[in-house]
Amino acid sequence: MLKQFTIERPVRSRPDHIPADGNAFHSSIDAMGAPMYFARNSEIYGETEPAEYVYKIVSGAVRTYNVLDDGRRQIGAFYLSGDIFGLELAGEHTSSAEAITDCKILVVKRSTLVSLADRDNEVARELWEMTAVELQRAQAHIMLLIKTAQERVAGFLLEMAKRSASGRDVELPMSRQDIADYLGLTIETVSRTLTQLEKVAAINIPTSRRITLRNPVALTRLNS
Amino acid sequence: MLKQFTIERPVRSRPDHIPADGNAFHSSIDAMGAPMYFARNSEIYGETEPAEYVYKIVSGAVRTYNVLDDGRRQIGAFYLSGDIFGLELAGEHTSSAEAITDCKILVVKRSTLVSLADRDNEVARELWEMTAVELQRAQAHIMLLIKTAQERVAGFLLEMAKRSASGRDVELPMSRQDIADYLGLTIETVSRTLTQLEKVAAINIPTSRRITLRNPVALTRLNS
DNA sequence: CGACCATTTGATATGGATCAAGCGATGTGG
DNA sequence: CCACATCGCTTGATCCATATCAAATGGTCG
Numbered sequence: 001m002l003k004q005f006t007i008e009r010p011v012r013s014r015p016d017h018i019p020a021d022g023n024a025f026h027s028s029i030d031a032m033g034a035p036m037y038f039a040r041n042s043e044i045y046g047e048t049e050p051a052e053y054v055y056k057i058v059s060g061a062v063r064t065y066n067v068l069d070d071g072r073r074q075i076g077a078f079y080l081s082g083d084i085f086g087l088e089l090a091g092e093h094t095s096s097a098e099a100i101t102d103c104k105i106l107v108v109k110r111s112t113l114v115s116l117a118d119r120d121n122e123v124a125r126e127l128w129e130m131t132a133v134e135l136q137r138a139q140a141h142i143m144l145l146i147k148t149a150q151e152r153v154a155g156f157l158l159e160m161a162k163r164s165a166s167g168r169d170v171e172l173p174m175s176r177q178d179i180a181d182y183l184g185l186t187i188e189t190v191s192r193t194l195t196q197l198e199k200v201a202a203i204n205i206p207t208s209r210r211i212t213l214r215n216p217v218a219l220t221r222l223n224s
Numbered sequence: 225m226l227k228q229f230t231i232e233r234p235v236r237s238r239p240d241h242i243p244a245d246g247n248a249f250h251s252s253i254d255a256m257g258a259p260m261y262f263a264r265n266s267e268i269y270g271e272t273e274p275a276e277y278v279y280k281i282v283s284g285a286v287r288t289y290n291v292l293d294d295g296r297r298q299i300g301a302f303y304l305s306g307d308i309f310g311l312e313l314a315g316e317h318t319s320s321a322e323a324i325t326d327c328k329i330l331v332v333k334r335s336t337l338v339s340l341a342d343r344d345n346e347v348a349r350e351l352w353e354m355t356a357v358e359l360q361r362a363q364a365h366i367m368l369l370i371k372t373a374q375e376r377v378a379g380f381l382l383e384m385a386k387r388s389a390s391g392r393d394v395e396l397p398m399s400r401q402d403i404a405d406y407l408g409l410t411i412e413t414v415s416r417t418l419t420q421l422e423k424v425a426a427i428n429i430p431t432s433r434r435i436t437l438r439n440p441v442a443l444t445r446l447n448s
Numbered sequence: 449c450g451a452c453c454a455t456t457t458g459a460t461a462t463g464g465a466t467c468a469a470g471c472g473a474t475g476t477g478g
Numbered sequence: 479c480c481a482c483a484t485c486g487c488t489t490g491a492t493c494c495a496t497a498t499c500a501a502a503t504g505g506t507c508g
Contacts, residue, residue: 072448186466191488432455
């Protein structure tokens, strides 16, 4: 079930909205979505719950993850403002989702979109496309997981930079533990690798949550 | 481009066809598909090629994979008879595909299916579903890659056994190197882990390409 | 039979995990 | 407003699972 939380602290200073780029899917959600607010670290949905809604982030950041029996956690993806997540073809979520920061999120019933797709081929195609994009993300993630620690961290930074649109300045909403669980490393290895990248002048780390790409070319080279 | 090869040796002894289970997608391919034959280790399509066709295996086995600059190969999936592969939403393949054994494969134009989907909502949904199934497979693969060697191998055997339908008797069409590249391990580690599993009486290895699950419960426990 | 290729087995090396402190920023209660 | 507790992050020392390097074995085909 959806659990709503009140925000105690002001929401993060991300652009409040990314324009719906002539995409029927985004437009639908923007038009029909009901805003909800989730506090930092609160659960948005759990792994076995019925997938009743689709989510679009207005502001904030979200992680989706799976947990093995013994507690190991693998983060499947990070979602930032403008991103859509939580869409399932079948009736059940295959991952859990949590707010990394306080979030404002638009929520639409999955069934609404599906019945819309029955009448509108374009919507149908975009539902498919959304899943296809997720698939590509997952495949890229697999390729990341077979690399060395340095390559994984470099790849992660490049990916975040590309999505940040701020170019070389990356603001990390997530903790080192989140990054570690995304990359399949330990928190210590992530930390060490970052300081090492700083030592070789590939990046700057003014604060732990802010990283500047000083030499993206070198990073790309390190990425494999 | 598609490259066709003649088969020198008899095709593998798998059931020649798995009945199309009332699924419009499978039926369409069965009805419209043109049979093609690929020799062992021949390329079915390459990573950057236009994704013109969708493939359904009648007999044989296929691997899809990606290669990093430095040559590291990651196998994304194994496909067996009855499986469909090669479907892309966009116009380009994101992986390469090769025949593991000599294969008989039904081939249908992607455009045919897509235009069919424009008129038939059920087909549209099944295109989506096909991608969704791939996504789930990829997500399961990610979870596999964060496990220990023993867990990965045990998980792989259980997965193959489930797909074999022969229950506890697994016939492996792929080499140890293929398995290693699928599991993100080296060939030596795969081999050692298998002999170790045999030593603890979890499996039998009558020949290197045939494995019997002697204690599936123990395997499941080892799987994490 | 002999050559080749896949697989197994052995010996050693190493990247990242684990265990253990230390440090710095942030928030809280006195 | 300051002292202290807490939390997230970094750094250091050591260990271990898996990679790497090397060789032996076995199975298949000409």
